[in-house]
Amino acid sequence: MTYSLTPSLLSSWQYYLDAGEEWEESAESDFIRTLKREKMEPTPAMQDGINFENRVEALCEGKPVTFLEGEDYERCVREVADWVRGGTWQVNTSKIIAVDGVSFLFHGRMDILKGPWIYDLKFSKSFDIGKYRDSPQTIGYLACEPGPVGIRYLVCDGSRVFVDEYRREDVGSVDSLVAEFWQWVAALPRFGDLYRKFWAIVEE
Amino acid sequence: MILKPSDITANPRVRMVLYGPPGHAKSTTGLSAPNVLFIDADMGWKRIPAQFKTAARIEPATYQEVLDDLSNPENLIGIETIVIDTGGQLLKFMKTWAINRSDKNGQRDGSLSIKGYGTVGMEFERLVDWIFNTLKKNLVVIFHSKEEKDGETTIHRLDVEGQTKNAVFKTMDLAGFVETRGEKLWVNFSPTERFYAKGTSGVTGSLELPNVMRGNKNDFLTKLFETVQENGCKEAAMASQYDALMLKVHSLVENVDAPETALAALRSILSMEHVFASATEAQRAILDKTKSIGLTWIKEGLKPGEGHFEARK
Numbered sequence: 001m002t003y004s005l006t007p008s009l010l011s012s013w014q015y016y017l018d019a020g021e022e023w024e025e026s027a028e029s030d031f032i033r034t035l036k037r038e039k040m041e042p043t044p045a046m047q048d049g050i051n052f053e054n055r056v057e058a059l060c061e062g063k064p065v066t067f068l069e070g071e072d073y074e075r076c077v078r079e080v081a082d083w084v085r086g087g088t089w090q091v092n093t094s095k096i097i098a099v100d101g102v103s104f105l106f107h108g109r110m111d112i113l114k115g116p117w118i119y120d121l122k123f124s125k126s127f128d129i130g131k132y133r134d135s136p137q138t139i140g141y142l143a144c145e146p147g148p149v150g151i152r153y154l155v156c157d158g159s160r161v162f163v164d165e166y167r168r169e170d171v172g173s174v175d176s177l178v179a180e181f182w183q184w185v186a187a188l189p190r191f192g193d194l195y196r197k198f199w200a201i202v203e204e
Numbered sequence: 205m206i207l208k209p210s211d212i213t214a215n216p217r218v219r220m221v222l223y224g225p226p227g228h229a230k231s232t233t234g235l236s237a238p239n240v241l242f243i244d245a246d247m248g249w250k251r252i253p254a255q256f257k258t259a260a261r262i263e264p265a266t267y268q269e270v271l272d273d274l275s276n277p278e279n280l281i282g283i284e285t286i287v288i289d290t291g292g293q294l295l296k297f298m299k300t301w302a303i304n305r306s307d308k309n310g311q312r313d314g315s316l317s318i319k320g321y322g323t324v325g326m327e328f329e330r331l332v333d334w335i336f337n338t339l340k341k342n343l344v345v346i347f348h349s350k351e352e353k354d355g356e357t358t359i360h361r362l363d364v365e366g367q368t369k370n371a372v373f374k375t376m377d378l379a380g381f382v383e384t385r386g387e388k389l390w391v392n393f394s395p396t397e398r399f400y401a402k403g404t405s406g407v408t409g410s411l412e413l414p415n416v417m418r419g420n421k422n423d424f425l426t427k428l429f430e431t432v433q434e435n436g437c438k439e440a441a442m443a444s445q446y447d448a449l450m451l452k453v454h455s456l457v458e459n460v461d462a463p464e465t466a467l468a469a470l471r472s473i474l475s476m477e478h479v480f481a482s483a484t485e486a487q488r489a490i491l492d493k494t495k496s497i498g499l500t501w502i503k504e505g506l507k508p509g510e511g512h513f514e515a516r517k
């Protein structure tokens with residue numbers, strides 16, 4: 001049996017594990033909805049991220065872009081576009097990982113691939129350097145794509161752009177991350193059953 | 205044009221942050237860089253052992269003095285590296301400078317406004333860029349660290365206010381956290397859950413600082429910069445190879461107009477010696493092109509390239 005596994009599912013799991021008492025209930029509910037593959041409406045924060053990314057992409061493609069958010073925001077979009085112009089957008093990537101005789105298809109979509117770097121665009125008001133070191137995107141995408149030297153997160157907080165970057169040799173192993181997830185989820189039937197039901201890949 | 209840190213270019217110079225707790229030989233290590241001009245913003249010169257005080261030095265009291273001293277070409281004759289000790293004090297100078305420039309940068313209690321933090325962050329980036337690209341010097345900025353608790357873990361951060369630390373790291377090729385392990389001092393260039401760090405070409409993990417008090421030569425950063433430059437040249441050569449290869453790919457893909465030319469382009473791409481992400485990017489380019497002209501790939505085997513293109517029905 002092969003199971004599908006994505007950075008968003010792993011992030012949702014990590015968020016649940018790290019949630020303090022105050023957030024535990026909502027984090028668990030989000031994790032269960034992710035396990036059930038329920039379509040979720042983008043939150044305002046997610047929509048901010050989508051809008052930002054769309055502007056950067058449009059600018060890179062030479063399309064006309066209007067900015068109603070002010071000069072600082074426009075400067076951020078232009079700065080990020082300068083970093084990623086010429087790259088390949090929305091690149092699917094995947095890797096098969098075996099844990100305890102079970103096979104997992106880890107897959108995701110990288111924002112931009114450009115030579116030595118994988119780029120991921122973020123719009124976050126609460127960025128702190130080092131935030132994405134243990135992100136499943138950092139660990140997973142570098143495992144899937146053997147060519148780039150590292151991954152760079154270009155983070156806009158609305159008025160500034162920050163860079164959080166990790167070179168390949170400095171990130172953890174995706175095999176360990178997947179093993180940790182599988183051992184955890186398999187030990188808890190209320191989560192494990194949902195994972196098996198909704199994430200099993202049906203062989204054609 | 206502002207050059208981005210760690211872009212793959214054979215850059216002959218290095219920008220770095222060195223941070224850690226007090227008493228960890230950071231200033232002495234700063235002086236191990238080649239031909240230093242030491243900007244003693246923190247008045248810490250007196251604490252450096254006499255035998256290492258070999259550098260030219262300025263003792264600014266304001267940010268404007270830093271700019272004026274660095275703008276005087278006579279001060280930079282024979283200088284290869286600017287060392288700022290400490291970056292935290294420099295940012296304090298910049299705070300006053302920013303508030304004097306515009307009331308909007310400050311608050312009534314004398315602290316920076318949100319706009320003021322932005323101004324200081326951008327000015328720090330501008331200063332780094334000016335020293336690196338216009339004055340053409342290496343740059344080492346020394347910071348103290350502060351400790352914060354996250355559950356059981358002690359986290360070490362740059363001792364600066366707010367989001368300024370994000371701006372500081374952004375501009376640097378290298379960020380090393382200095383700590384004591386056993387009786388030795390180490391500089392860490394790989395990030396961990398305890399601290400952020402940043403490596404670059406061939407510089408990663410932990411490097412032991414030589415004990416210069418026991419007679420070792422104080423040349424740690426000089427040697428480190430040589431390593432960065434050597435490895436940077438190798439990566440820059442790969443980057444040139446990548447650029448040339450992608451030009452060829454785009455030219456091949458542009459000429460695809462039928463199943464036969466698509467197959468020839470794909471096979472040509474598969475036979476290339478790829479570098480960095482070129483294999484994935486090239487395959488995606490041909491996929492996008494064939495899709496746009498209505499071709500479908502018919503797979504005939506397990507190996508890449510085993511198959512043919514057909515016009516979509």
